[in-house]
Amino acid sequence: MATKASRSAARVMMAPAVILLLGWMLVPLIMTLWFSFRKYLPLRGGDLGFAGFDNYTRFVTSSAFWPAVQTTLVIVLGVLAITVVFGVLLALLLDQPMWGQGVVRILVIAPFFVMPTVSALVWKNMFMDPVNGLFAHLWRFFGADPVSWLSDASLPSIIMIVSWQWLPFATLILLTAVQSLDSEQLEAAEMDGAPKLKRFFYIILPHLSRAMTVVILIQTIFLLAIFAEIFVTTGGAFGTRTLSYLIFQRVLESQNVGLGSAGGVYAIILANIVAIFLMRIVGKNLDA
Amino acid sequence: MARAVSPRRKLMNTTFAWAIGLLIFFPILWTILTSFKTEAQAIASPPIFLGFDWTLENYSVVMERSNYGRFLWNSIIIAGGSTILGCIIAVPAAWSMAFVPSKRTKDILLWMLSTKMLPAVGVLYPIYLLFIQMGLLDSRAGLVIVLMLINLPIIIWMLYTYFKEIPGEILEAARMDGAGLKEELLYVLTPMAIPGIASTLLLNFILAWNEAFWTLNLTAAKAAPLTAFIASYSSPEGLFFAKLSAASTMAIAPILILGWFSQKQLVRGLTFGAVK
Numbered sequence: 358m359a360t361k362a363s364r365s366a367a368r369v370m371m372a373p374a375v376i377l378l379l380g381w382m383l384v385p386l387i388m389t390l391w392f393s394f395r396k397y398l399p400l401r402g403g404d405l406g407f408a409g410f411d412n413y414t415r416f417v418t419s420s421a422f423w424p425a426v427q428t429t430l431v432i433v434l435g436v437l438a439i440t441v442v443f444g445v446l447l448a449l450l451l452d453q454p455m456w457g458q459g460v461v462r463i464l465v466i467a468p469f470f471v472m473p474t475v476s477a478l479v480w481k482n483m484f485m486d487p488v489n490g491l492f493a494h495l496w497r498f499f500g501a502d503p504v505s506w507l508s509d510a511s512l513p514s515i516i517m518i519v520s521w522q523w524l525p526f527a528t529l530i531l532l533t534a535v536q537s538l539d540s541e542q543l544e545a546a547e548m549d550g551a552p553k554l555k556r557f558f559y560i561i562l563p564h565l566s567r568a569m570t571v572v573i574l575i576q577t578i579f580l581l582a583i584f585a586e587i588f589v590t591t592g593g594a595f596g597t598r599t600l601s602y603l604i605f606q607r608v609l610e611s612q613n614v615g616l617g618s619a620g621g622v623y624a625i626i627l628a629n630i631v632a633i634f635l636m637r638i639v640g641k642n643l644d645a
Numbered sequence: 646m647a648r649a650v651s652p653r654r655k656l657m658n659t660t661f662a663w664a665i666g667l668l669i670f671f672p673i674l675w676t677i678l679t680s681f682k683t684e685a686q687a688i689a690s691p692p693i694f695l696g697f698d699w700t701l702e703n704y705s706v707v708m709e710r711s712n713y714g715r716f717l718w719n720s721i722i723i724a725g726g727s728t729i730l731g732c733i734i735a736v737p738a739a740w741s742m743a744f745v746p747s748k749r750t751k752d753i754l755l756w757m758l759s760t761k762m763l764p765a766v767g768v769l770y771p772i773y774l775l776f777i778q779m780g781l782l783d784s785r786a787g788l789v790i791v792l793m794l795i796n797l798p799i800i801i802w803m804l805y806t807y808f809k810e811i812p813g814e815i816l817e818a819a820r821m822d823g824a825g826l827k828e829e830l831l832y833v834l835t836p837m838a839i840p841g842i843a844s845t846l847l848l849n850f851i852l853a854w855n856e857a858f859w860t861l862n863l864t865a866a867k868a869a870p871l872t873a874f875i876a877s878y879s880s881p882e883g884l885f886f887a888k889l890s891a892a893s894t895m896a897i898a899p900i901l902i903l904g905w906f907s908q909k910q911l912v913r914g915l916t917f918g919a920v921k
Contacts, residue, residue: 450662470855472896
């Protein structure tokens with residue numbers, strides 16, 4: 358249906374978006390790559406020449422590297438486990454017939470719309486503050502000693518905050534998937550006498566597997582990059598320094614741009630590995 | 646898969662779901678309630694839920710003391726500007742991919758989405774440096790550009806899926822009746838595309854409003870939006886629960902309301918069509 362004229366018109370119309378995104382991707386990427394091979398300390402002498410793979414080896418051999426990898430993994434896996442498990446349960450619950458379904462859905466989704474700095478600050482002060490926080494009141498009420506959440510249980514606290522932010526996202530997407538489930542199949546299984554648990558594991562869960570994969574991939578990409586939640590609550594102290602936060606500190610706080618850029622390249626590679634899997638699923642859907 | 650169930654079962658579902666819904670919503674509710682308390686009541690032990698003296702004092706203090714209006718205005722300009730600019734660039738691109746598809750359309754679309762996966766921290770310094778050199782650091786224009794670029798793939802993607810739903814036969818019929826490209830765009834496509842464009846604008850406004858990496862790292866005093874304003878409360882001397890709550894409530898209220906309208910678009914916009 359497309360004529361030659363409309364083809365060239367289409368190309369012109371796409372050009373601005375393509376050129377902008379190409380520039381946005383390539384220019385900083387090339388600069389990061391360039392810096393990663395330089396000894397570059399803006400506040401201590403500037404560009405001090407070619408460094409080979411020094412920055413790359415120094416980044417992974419520094420004492421901060423492995424703890425940061427570990428922290429990143431704990432946070433990402435912790436949040437994924439919580440949001441996916443509770444997301445499935447919540448989606449199944451919200452799919453049941455009930456009164457005020459719309460309102461409950463709004464209540465559950467609301468945290469997703471709270472800006473990250475607000476949720477971090479509200480949790481940090483009003484819930485996790487060891488003196489005046491709500492948890493401290495609760496603990497005292499039951500005769501226990503209040504916990505300094507963000508210093509003594511820093512990782513679980515961060516996981517809790519981030520899970521609260523992302524549970525709505527997982528729930529909403531899984532709910533969309535649950536609602537597309539063919540109810541006849543379930544009814545047939547029910548009539549054949551399949552117990553509830555079996556119906557869940559053999560019909561519902563397989564049906565949700567794709568949505569779960571998508572939730573996991575998308576969340577992983579965002580969770581690898583969480584920043585504000587750590588910036589506001591602990592500033593990277595008490596063992597909450599993730600890989601992205603470590604890079605941020607190297608680049609902007611200690612102004613070791615070469616080292617930070619090498620870290621940045623690692624982060625880009627890591628994110629791309631996840632992205633490839635996600636893109637494959639998206640691409641398959643485009644054909645359908 | 647809604648089925649008819651006994652009223653007892655329905656009552657159980659309702660009770661359980663409401664309890665969990667309220668539990669998840671509680672931090673937001675608690676923030677809103679605390680914003681109407683006095684500072685003494687905000688930290689009272691045991692905590693007071695509703696029986697306190699409602700006051701609007703915190704709101705007026707926050708507005709006077711911290712120049713709240715300027716932060717709010719920055720947020721509106723940055724989120725609104727980046728969304729509108731993004732749409733102006735994305736509408737033609739999405740239109741051409743949806744209606745004049747070529748062999749490469751799918752690859753281009755996927756490539757555009759993949760730019761969204763680039764971790765911000767990996768390109769932090771280059772952007773920071775470019776911003777200094779171009780005099781964009783701590784400027785609203787700079788943030789408008791960056792947020793437009795990070796959201797552009799999502800905008801194009803959402804518009805593409807909406808445009809795809811417009812049946813091609815209508816276009817053909819219009820062409821048969823002698824409509825040129827201009828008439829086709831103006832009288833046939835635009836009216837049908839407006840709902841999709843509106844939802845796209847809405848979701849991307851929300852995403853830009855809440856963006857908290859670039860807004861924190863590329864602003865200081867002048868162009869800081871609400872995300873940075875709230876982060877400034879994390880210093881110990883700013884620790885007043887009631888005022889913190891009032892500031893937070895004002896920062897999230899507009900988006901909570903907009904967000905409720907955009908639930909459905911959220912799935913479409915953030916899963917890139919991989920979940921339907």
